[in-house]
Amino acid sequence: MSKSSIYLPAGFRFAGVTCGIKASGKPDVSLIVSDRPLVAAGVYTTNQIVAAPVVLCRSRTPSSTVRAVVTNSGNANACTGSQGDADAKAMCAHVASLVGCDETDVLVMSTGVIGKLLPMEKVKSGIEHAVAELADREEAFFAAAEAIRTTDKDRKTESRELELGGESIRIAAMAKGAGMIAPNMATMLSVICTDASIEPKEANAMLRRVARVSYNRVSVDGHTSTNDTLLLLASGTGTPLQGDSLCLFEQELTELAIQLAKQLVEDGEGATHVMQIRVTGATNDASAETIAKTVAASPLVKTAITGGDPNWGRMVSAAGYAGEPIEPAKVSLRVCEELIYENGTPLKFDAASLSATMKEHPQVNLDLCVGGGNGEAVYWSSDLTTDYVRFNSEYTT
Template identity: 80%
Template sequence: MCLIVSDRPLVAAGVYTTNQIVAAPVVLSRSRTPSATVRAVVTNSGNANACTGEQGDADAKAMCSQLASLVGCEDTDVLVMSTGVIGQLLPMEKVKSGIDQCFGRLASNETSFVEAAEAIRTTDNARKTESRDMNLDGKTIRIAAMAKGAGMIAPNMATMLSVICTDASIAPDEAKAILTRVANASFNRVSVDGHTSTNDTLLLLASGDEAPLSGDSLCLFEKELTELAIHLAKQLVADGEGATHVMQIHVSGASNDKSAETIAKTIAASPLVKCAITGGDPNWGRIVSAAGYAGEPMQPAKVSLRVCEELIYENGSPRKFDAASLSATMKSNNEVAVDLCVGDGKGTATYWSSDLTTDYVRFNSEYTT
């Protein structure tokens, strides 16, 4: 169990799963954001409260109602997130007891933040946190974020929960617009297994009570928030179940950014490409052919590919290179850069994906999701 509670109303915005099968907590939180009056978020891990019917809806509401009573706010000012096994009812007696216990341990210190980040984990190997301090208009603005996710990771987002907290002042509609753009540049650009979850939730909570940021200050805040989110998103990929490498796929020369994004996404999801990265195999054929079946315009005679900055395919033809040396470089680096140019267009996109290992297969053949 994890509680995040504010002593004053928060501006809250959310971005949620695109799956048509949606968990009860997503339905509830989505209906309550954006908002300028949120006071708390309650999260449970281990049980997704997804595909649980009317009882699941009632349980999500009960979690919010209980915390609202403790905080002294309206039920509608509490958001809820859940993650874990699908299709099982929440053990509500344990949940209720957990909420009471957590409320008694609330504190505004780093230790409590770390404990909260630990509490939302499921199959994660490690907690995922990021923080930033920035100066805007002569004032220090703080951002602190936590996330969980290791499997069922695919655009859009993942079996991913994340809360970004800031003491910046942001208007609710602006917070929603910013968070959507941030998600599209980060959490919607990662893939582990091509499986979009029922519970994806990304929340932005802003506690500032001064005049909302605007103009250049708002742009700088969004830029910092995007960089923080990219770092968190890459942590999800690096922690992909059984993963040993992160693939950074950069596509350029496409007809537009959306086309480049589709090509990068297709490469990121290819099991053959993933396996090549696992084995340290600079197999340009798998990468180039994956781009080719993405269904987007390409100029084959102008296609070039670099892996770990080494040019191995140029203008539609393979180049001579030391395969053993490049393989050793790939194996020795946790992050493998794949840079593909598909023509002379202006479209670009970057994606991050994990490799595919036997450990992933073993884990997900033995673990109930």
């Protein structure tokens, strides 16, 4: 399926409009509405400094009665005190009055600059415009995905269609994020819509499992944001998925989430490469994840990838300071599938040739074995460029 088409699940309408929050005049209000109650689950930032929309959404999920999600971009509504809380509630109340539901059945997300109050008259006007534009067409879905962007170069969407129990089930998802990307969560907003039928408790548990191996396995700059929100909305009215069907649905949902999470890294501010770090041989999976995350976050590793420098010393030593047990005499490293360090000893290799391979491929694979254990994990991270430094040093000025 091309980027210009999507498998739209039944029961949803979408809109994305401009209300004037962004000085650029780009779309900044996104709306997702269902005419039937939705099962909704959410996973949120672990930062102790949280935006007003996160506080509100946490209190309203999981749920079996959600009807809408409204998002504004260009303003994070974070660190805005009691007025920020009131504004988040007012956004929900305004949507509820227009679509005919209880305000507690509306969720809200915000993204953008921290510490500024929302221009509520513009926001309310934008919500009214979005309600008027609601549609169950691909163009409306893509408009909604465009309107949640901030520094993203491109919109981020994924969809799937699968057969379960003789029924066709569709999943369509959107995400935004390019900077302030780090677990837990990876800094971003994302909404996954499906017409599958899932119980709220199961949806909540499933979403947490999915997030752990997707959105929580990516990093751009190691900075966890105040607004991270991942929502799963299910419109299905049939018998809830169970047994093998539920497992197959979760597998598909996981693959979709991994692809979206990788798009966040690919679009990392100033990024030119994605690192895929696969750690094996750790004492357990949690240990492997910590080691992979440490390698992914190392500025020295990141800049080596930027320059196409197969500097195994940086990569191996990062594993050594991760705080997890490794077996140095069994440590081995492959870069772009080429073995350059084996059982604690560097091997001879053509550095110029490997450097050229690293530079010409948008994804650089690092496969790191740290011992003889069964633990393994995969992690994705962007490289670090001067463009990232330049952009973020001027972000608010």
